[in-house]
Amino acid sequence: MRDGTILISESVTPGHPDKLCDRISDAAIDAFLRQDARARAIVECAVATGIVFIAARFAAEAVVDLPGLARRVIAEAGYVGEGFDARTCSILTSVSELPPADRVPHPEALDDEDEIAAWAATEQANVFGYACDETPSLMPSPIVLAHALARALDAARADLPWLGPDGKTQAGVVYRGGRPAELATVSLTVATLEGTPPQRTMERALREAVIEPALAGLEPPLGPRTEIHVNAGGPFAIGGPSRHAGLTGRKNGIDTYGEAARQSGAALSGKDPSRIDRVAAYAARHAAKCVVAAGLARRCEVHLGYVIGHARPLSIGVECFGTARVDEEEIARRLRACFDFRPAAIERRFGLRARAHAADEERGFFRPLAVYGQMGREDLAVPWESVAEAEALR
Known part of the structure; x- marks a missing residue:
């Protein structure tokens, strides 16, 4: 960069x-x-x-x-x-x-090698996992900042009754020497309801209730040169489906890496764990995160390529963008040795069906993933964010 x-x-x-x-x-x-x-x-x-x-x-x-x-x-x-x-x-x-x-098949089938080999991908898919050392969660800095702002914006509705449910946040980060160096812009687009204060009063309230507390302690910090924009495109009254339509799977960048890395063209939400385009995206993130956690690279993208009717991915690729401390082909070899990327093996490792089956009825397992990103979710203790396997890659 x-x-x-x-x-x-x-x-x-x-x-x-x-x-x-x-x-x-x-x-x-x-x-x-x-x-x-x-x-x-x-x-x-x-x-x-x-x-x-x-x-x-x-x-x-x-x-x-x-x-x-x-x-x-x-x-x-x-x-x-x-x-x-x-x-x-x-x-x-x-x-x-x-x-x-x-x-x-029954869960017991996951202990049978023949059954695992027979559980083939039912879709073609190119999936990508990414990790970098910009943040403690090994996620890109801009998307971490944007998610923090969105959480704070939704929470602020409890104290700012003129805020509607629909809101969008943006964080723009300047990179120097390949590292995040400065927070250039923060933007909030907020739906407003009756009783909305004048623009300057609204901007001050959102800075105090959303922007400053959300970004406190995060890097790069809010600084004197950071430009802050609130509803820069003009008034945004009402918002939500009354203003613009919505569709499942249209926010892949938000679900993954905030356009800092490639992601599959397929949606993640709305699919059970038999869909390789969902679970393999988690497996690829897990592999990339372990590579970075193991100190093999500062940035890592893992590509898995699947075709219909095959269990194993036909392609396992690694790109470290010039940050690798070990040859990329060697990293790929270690990934093949340490991780089984077949659909049934991913299910056995992550136990997604068992987690969803046992989840609280009101909360669920997958529903919390549908907002604030599906990668980097250490707050949910999802299995693809574990780095326990990093040691095996060293």
Whole structure:
């Protein structure tokens, strides 16, 4: 990265229409897996003014009230009252139920090598995992800052009643010598409700309630040269699905690395753990993080390439952007020796079905991942953020 480059990453609050769809989709996946750990399910969602559309295709011994689940997620995001309302929005569903025989094998099959080898990828996928030493979570600095701002913005609604549920944050970081050196810009785009104060008063309130506490202790710090923008595109009244539509899987950069690295073109949310484009993205992040944690490189991208009908990825690639302390081919060799990237082996290592099956009904396992990023989530103790395997790579 050239000196002076400003990398800008964004995050959004749970009330953003795209994230609302991601949360509904993942809440449905949680519900299917809570009732049937062997379930297969794909759930996609779209929202617009007064309308929610849910498409579900599943094989499961489960009964899930998709409209009721969607209304709960919408209400939790803050949409109760004027405009888009969880209680009165129209919910349309398209449901395709597959035979129970299409469910995944019993968990005991994960102990059988022949069964693991037979559990092939059912989609083609190029997935990418990334890690760097810019932050303690080994995530890029801009996306970490953007997520911190989004969390604080949503939390501030408790004290600033004129804030709507829909919000977007951006953080722009200047890089010098390949390292984050300065926080150049902070931007908030906030939906406002009745009683919104004048612009300058609003900016001061958001700086005190959101920006300063969110960024305290993070690097690079908020400084005198940091430009702060609030609703720079003009007034943003109401917001949410009443203003702009939403769709599952449209925020891949937010879900992963904030455009600091490549990510798959496929969505993560709304898919059960049999989908290789979801679980292999976690496995690739896990591998890249362990490479950096092991001190083999300061930056690492792991690529896994899958084709339909094969269990093992046809390609395992490593790119360290000139920061490797060991030859990249040697790092790839060590990854092959230490990690099994077959779909069933990833499930055995991470235990995602068992985690979702045992998760709290209200919280779920996948639903919390649908906002504030699916990578770097050390707050959720997800297995792909563990670096216990880093020692084996040294």
